Amino acid sequence: MTTMTVIGCGLIGGSMALSWKKAGIVDWVIAYGLNPERLEKAKDLQVADEVTTNIKEAVRKGDIVVVSVPVLAMPQVFEEVGKYLKEGAVVTDVGSTRTFVIRAALKGLGDKFRQYAPGHPIAGGELPGVEQASSDLFDKKVVISTPTEHMDKAVVDKLEDWWKKVGSVVQRMTPEQHDEIFASVSHLPHVLAYGLVDMITKESDPNAKLKMAGAGFRDFTRIAASSPVMWRDICLTNREALSKELTRYRKELESLQTYIDLGDGKAIEACFENAMRNRRGLVFPGK
Amino acid sequence: MTTMTVIGCGLIGGSMALSWKKAGIVDWVIAYGLNPERLEKAKDLQVADEVTTNIKEAVRKGDIVVVSVPVLAMPQVFEEVGKYLKEGAVVTDVGSTRTFVIRAALKGLGDKFRQYAPGHPIAGGELPGVEQASSDLFDKKVVISTPTEHMDKAVVDKLEDWWKKVGSVVQRMTPEQHDEIFASVSHLPHVLAYGLVDMITKESDPNAKLKMAGAGFRDFTRIAASSPVMWRDICLTNREALSKELTRYRKELESLQTYIDLGDGKAIEACFENAMRNRRGLVFPGK
Numbered sequence: 001m002t003t004m005t006v007i008g009c010g011l012i013g014g015s016m017a018l019s020w021k022k023a024g025i026v027d028w029v030i031a032y033g034l035n036p037e038r039l040e041k042a043k044d045l046q047v048a049d050e051v052t053t054n055i056k057e058a059v060r061k062g063d064i065v066v067v068s069v070p071v072l073a074m075p076q077v078f079e080e081v082g083k084y085l086k087e088g089a090v091v092t093d094v095g096s097t098r099t100f101v102i103r104a105a106l107k108g109l110g111d112k113f114r115q116y117a118p119g120h121p122i123a124g125g126e127l128p129g130v131e132q133a134s135s136d137l138f139d140k141k142v143v144i145s146t147p148t149e150h151m152d153k154a155v156v157d158k159l160e161d162w163w164k165k166v167g168s169v170v171q172r173m174t175p176e177q178h179d180e181i182f183a184s185v186s187h188l189p190h191v192l193a194y195g196l197v198d199m200i201t202k203e204s205d206p207n208a209k210l211k212m213a214g215a216g217f218r219d220f221t222r223i224a225a226s227s228p229v230m231w232r233d234i235c236l237t238n239r240e241a242l243s244k245e246l247t248r249y250r251k252e253l254e255s256l257q258t259y260i261d262l263g264d265g266k267a268i269e270a271c272f273e274n275a276m277r278n279r280r281g282l283v284f285p286g287k
Numbered sequence: 288m289t290t291m292t293v294i295g296c297g298l299i300g301g302s303m304a305l306s307w308k309k310a311g312i313v314d315w316v317i318a319y320g321l322n323p324e325r326l327e328k329a330k331d332l333q334v335a336d337e338v339t340t341n342i343k344e345a346v347r348k349g350d351i352v353v354v355s356v357p358v359l360a361m362p363q364v365f366e367e368v369g370k371y372l373k374e375g376a377v378v379t380d381v382g383s384t385r386t387f388v389i390r391a392a393l394k395g396l397g398d399k400f401r402q403y404a405p406g407h408p409i410a411g412g413e414l415p416g417v418e419q420a421s422s423d424l425f426d427k428k429v430v431i432s433t434p435t436e437h438m439d440k441a442v443v444d445k446l447e448d449w450w451k452k453v454g455s456v457v458q459r460m461t462p463e464q465h466d467e468i469f470a471s472v473s474h475l476p477h478v479l480a481y482g483l484v485d486m487i488t489k490e491s492d493p494n495a496k497l498k499m500a501g502a503g504f505r506d507f508t509r510i511a512a513s514s515p516v517m518w519r520d521i522c523l524t525n526r527e528a529l530s531k532e533l534t535r536y537r538k539e540l541e542s543l544q545t546y547i548d549l550g551d552g553k554a555i556e557a558c559f560e561n562a563m564r565n566r567r568g569l570v571f572p573g574k
Contacts, residue, residue: 072552122501127567142499171499184487185500189507191543192479197562199539200471210569212429212458213472214409219506220476224566228559235547235555246544250537252486256478257533260522265359268522272515275484279512280414282497284505 003028005062006048007055007077009039011124012094013068014047014133022135023165025064032058042130059084064162067093072233074101078108085109091116092159096182096230098146098175100237106150114152117159120144120178121168126225139167140285146175169285183241188249190231191242193224290315292349293335294342294364296326298411299381300355301334301420309422310452312351319345329417346371351449354380359520361388365395372396378403379446383469383517385433385462387524393437401439404446407431407465408455413512426454427572433462456572470528475536477518478529480511 004020006013009031017029031048032055033039039051052058059065059081067077074095081091091109095101098118105116123141125132143163147156160170173181200206213221235242259267291307293300296318304316318335319342320326326338339345346352346368354364361382368378378396382388385405392403410428412419430450434443447457460468487493522529546554 122499124502142501144499177495181496181499184496185504189483189504191547192483192540193507194559194562195539195543196476196479196536197566198558199536201561201565206565208464209468209471210565212409212431212468213569213571214429215411215571216510217472217476218569218571219509220480221566222506223503224559224562226559226563228556228563231559232552232556236550236552239547239550243544243548246540246547249483249486250540250544252482253479253533253537253540256482257530257537260478260526260533261530263523263526265519265523269515269519271485272481272511272513272518274488275481275511276513276515278488278493278497279484279508282500282505284500284502 001028002026002063003030003061005030005032005058005065007032007058007065007067007081008069008073009033009042009048009051009130010068011128011130011132011137012121013066014042014045014130015123015135015137016066016068016094017042017047018133018135019138019166020064020162023162023167025162025165030058030061038130045130045133047130047133055080056084060086062086063089065089065091067091067095070227070230070233071095071097071101071237075104075108078105080108082109082112085112085115089115090155090158092119094119094121096120096186096234097237098144098178102146102148102175113150115155117151117156118146118175119159119163120146120182121163126222128227128230136167138163141168142285143168143170144178145170145172146178147172148175179238179241183238183245187234187238187242188245190223190226191235191246192249193221194231197221197224288315289313289350290317290348292317292319292345292352294319294345294352294354294368295356295360296320296329296335296338296417297355298415298417298419298424299408300353301329301332301417302410302422302424303353303355303381304329304334305420305422306425306453307351307449310449310454312449312452317345317348325417332417332420334417334420342367343371347373349373350376352376352378354378354382357514357517357520358382358384358388358524362391362395365392367395369396369399372399372402376402377442377445379406381406381408383407383473383521384524385431385465389433389435389462400437402442404438404443405433405462406446406450407433407469408450413509415514415517423454425450428455429572430455430457431465432457432459433465434459435462466525466528470525470532474518474521474525474529475532477510477513478522478533479536480508481518484508484511 004026042048291313329335
């Protein structure tokens with residue numbers, strides 16, 4: 001019997017439990033967490049077979065240990081995992097920033113770092129919690145694998161094979177490439193969406209505006225409903241790359257505002273046209 | 288028999304033709320446009336019963352004349368409509384900016400301004416064209432009515448009743464209120480989405496980033512696939528309100544970047560938390 005220990009059984013951890021079991025990779029799921037009520041929920045929903053608030057017990061029993069907590073909580077979790085991980089077990093994580101997490105794994109796992117392989121599934125949803133977990137969340141979705149020279153190639157290969165079995169498409173890159181790419185296409189848009197909603201709601205009568213918002217606003221700000229702690233941690237652990245993107249984006253907005261102030265229709269249209277052409281050409285995986 | 292003349296039979300004009308006919312408000316639709324191929328498409332799709340590139344003929348036959356072209360094209364169209372509009376007919380438009388359009392209607396329609404009532408349906412989609420038109424596009428969606436003291440109250444009431452018959456929810460406000468609100472919840476997000484895609488595609492290897500984009504990026508940038516001419520015109524005809532919002536938004540981003548650079552997790556979380564709470568509380572009408 002293969003046991004999966006999920007440390008942090010929310011949307012992603014819960015969906016891993018469901019999908020990896022469905023794919024026949026694991027037979028039994030133990031969910032570890034701090035909140036007994038949330039753990040009971042995971043059991044009620046049959047996402048976890050067993051729940052515990054004892055991390056020692058949870059890690060000791062795991063053949064595959066998944067670290068699925070906000071990234072700033074990971075260093076501490078890796079330390080605990082390093083203490084209790086059994087021989088031959090594999091540790092992985094699902095964090096949205098890579099250089100920070102891999103450094104934390106190296107430090108926390110110590111000798112057991114050779115049992116670790118990193119993965120970042122590009123899947124999720126703005127609403128957190130095990131209630132949102134689904135066995136097909138990762139179907140046809142990309143999972144980024146960012147092996148480094150200090151990792152055990154066999155463990156990395158094993159993790160990648162498991163993700164493929166679940167139906168995901170595995171893409172390899174360096175941790176640095178990952179963090180630069182996702183600063184652009186994920187972390188920046190989240191900051192922008194949070195910023196817009198925050199700005200509007202700080203006005204004297206935000207509801208006059210918000211009740212008029214249509215489908216454009218709805219989709220643009222969907223990600224502003226995401227977990228503040230998870231995204232705070234992403235911002236803090238990918239500061240340099242994200243700040244670089246923010247600087248570039250603020251320059252882009254400065255230009256656009258200048259065009260608008262000057263009534264430069266040609267320049268506005270050139271920007272919109274370029275964006276439109278590129279955006280219409282994009283194809284997104286999965287549902 | 289009641290004839291609707293649609294000047295500019297794209298997504299919105301075409302959807303008005305379909306939905307107003309379905310609601311029994313009009314029996315016959317004439318589409319006027321400059322491009323014979325696009326007009327034939329409108330006829331093939333049975334959105335229009337009759338098509339013409341002769342604006343005089345189109346306007347003369349209309350009992351209800353809908354101006355559904357990019358807003359900077361409206362002044363010229365209103366002038367033509369003013370010349371040929373028959374007695375008792377009603378003119379309306381669907382433009383996304385109100386003070387500019389109403390001023391254009393006043394100037395272009397002259398004596399016939401009393402036959403005009405303004406409407407802005409908060410509905411649409413990023414892909415333009417009559418192929419996207421649908422008879423239920425306006426179902427449960429808000430239509431903004433912005434009457435001014437110079438308009439004929441009976442004509443305004445008539446237009447509002449028609450929209451209600453189509454299944455829309457009519458909301459009244461002043462043109463200035465409209466332009467301020469939509470600068471915030473519609474025009475600004477469009478500029479932000481266009482700006483992000485434009486910025487990324489100007490890099491040396493945009494595809495390395497774009498092919499990794501997930502559902503968050505997909506939804507955030509959906510509106511960047513919208514018509515560049517339509518949105519250029521909106522930016523140009525709502526410059527002051529939009530520029531004010533851009534200034535405020537750039538300040539918001541400056542603060543957020545400072546928090547990120549300083550690693551101020553508390554301030555980042557407070558912003559994200561406020562946005563999240565407000566965004567989760569929003570309910571959007573329609574599908």
